[in-house]
Amino acid sequence: MPSTGPDSVRKLVRIAVGVLRRANGDVLIAQRPDGKEAAGWWEFPGGKIEAGESVEQALHRELREELGIQLQSARRLIVLRHAYPDKTVELDTWLVERWQGDPQSLEDQALAWSSLGRLGDYRLLPADGPILNALRLPSQYLITPPDISADELVRRLPALPTDALLRLRLPRLADVGYRRLAGQVAECWAVERLVLDRDPALSAALGAGWHASEAALFELAQRPSGASGRMLGSCHGAKSLARARELGFDAAVLGPVRPTPSHPSAPTLDWSAFGALAADAGLPVYAIGGVGPSQLAVAWQAGAQGVAGISAWFGGE
Numbered sequence: 001m002p003s004t005g006p007d008s009v010r011k012l013v014r015i016a017v018g019v020l021r022r023a024n025g026d027v028l029i030a031q032r033p034d035g036k037e038a039a040g041w042w043e044f045p046g047g048k049i050e051a052g053e054s055v056e057q058a059l060h061r062e063l064r065e066e067l068g069i070q071l072q073s074a075r076r077l078i079v080l081r082h083a084y085p086d087k088t089v090e091l092d093t094w095l096v097e098r099w100q101g102d103p104q105s106l107e108d109q110a111l112a113w114s115s116l117g118r119l120g121d122y123r124l125l126p127a128d129g130p131i132l133n134a135l136r137l138p139s140q141y142l143i144t145p146p147d148i149s150a151d152e153l154v155r156r157l158p159a160l161p162t163d164a165l166l167r168l169r170l171p172r173l174a175d176v177g178y179r180r181l182a183g184q185v186a187e188c189w190a191v192e193r194l195v196l197d198r199d200p201a202l203s204a205a206l207g208a209g210w211h212a213s214e215a216a217l218f219e220l221a222q223r224p225s226g227a228s229g230r231m232l233g234s235c236h237g238a239k240s241l242a243r244a245r246e247l248g249f250d251a252a253v254l255g256p257v258r259p260t261p262s263h264p265s266a267p268t269l270d271w272s273a274f275g276a277l278a279a280d281a282g283l284p285v286y287a288i289g290g291v292g293p294s295q296l297a298v299a300w301q302a303g304a305q306g307v308a309g310i311s312a313w314f315g316g317e
């Protein structure tokens with residue numbers, strides 16, 4: 001059945017969801033038992049936030065009730081809304097890497113530890129796609145200064161955080177030079193974390209990701225085919241976020257959240273406006289504009305995938 005009515009008049013059910021992740025990267029999933037709605041589907045442990053409860057309290061309680069564990073620390077991974085035929089759920093999803101006790105099945109649910117690569121073998125609830133993308137993407141998205149030379153960039157690579165996406169944004173470099181530089185960088189930077197922004201065929205040929213400008217999001221008829229890497233798009237508001245989602249992109253970049261040296265008086269989103277847009281985006285969203293690793297905790301709290309930018313990692317602008 002198609003969903004009826006706008007979200008504002010439909011029931012919104014807020015859920016606290018915990019993704020338990022072990023040191024080897026495996027995550028815990030649970031199969032909804034017979035008798036519950038959506039029986040047989042796999043999900044991340046969690047449940048409804050009760051009246052008067054904070055999301056953190058609900059998360060503690062649900063993990064204790066469903067798994068018998070004591071949560072020790074968690075950080076927000078993604079907030080996402082999904083419309084089912086009868087209700088809209090808001091999955092306030094947290095990454096949990098420290099807990100006490102061994103997870104046990106206390107509600108007749110089957111439990112499984114799975115690598116991210118094998119999660120596709122399980123029939124996960126339809127709302128959970130963006131959670132998988134959030135788990136697969138790093139929390140920092142580095143963008144090159146516009147005029148950095150190939151030599152300078154290669155020299156600086158070892159000092160950059162290795163678990164980060166790196167976008168080669170060199171608007172003044174001709175395609176031939178760009179292609180050569182991309183090839184050079186691909187030899188010393190993991191290609192699955194490399195993002196290019198020229199012809200999608202170049203990304204496809206190297207196995208790298210692709211970044212679309214906000215204008216390109218509206219020019220594209222569909223997600224570029226052939227490219228196996230991550231697809232990210234630049235967004236400034238709800239319309240372009242919806243477009244990135246519609247195209248099946250893996251993540252978006254949204255901002256500016258704070259003034260930047262190059263655009264000191266440009267209008268900014270504050271963190272709460274960012275959080276509201278990200279929760280409705282339906283895909284992981286990086287915060288950009290005057291942010292760096294020191295804002296990571298604030299960005300996570302606002303529901304961001306992480307932080308993106310140039311100056312915090314490369315200096316200047």
Ligand SMILES: Nc1nc2c([nH]c(=O)n2[C@@H]2O[C@H](COP(=O)(O)OP(=O)(O)OP(=O)(O)O)[C@@H](O)[C@H]2O)c(=O)[nH]1
Binds near residue numbers: 016038046048091126
């Ligand atoms: N826990 C959890 N719920 C999810 C996920 N994805 C998703 O769509 N949901 C939806 O969110 C809702 C969670 O409610 P629940 O039934 O688990 O709530 P609960 O633990 O408080 O149990 P209850 O049925 O005893 O009240 C369900 O409608 C479920 O389909 C997920 O990954 N984890």
Ligand SMILES: [Mg+2]
Binds near residue numbers: 045046047066
């Ligand atoms: Mg539950």
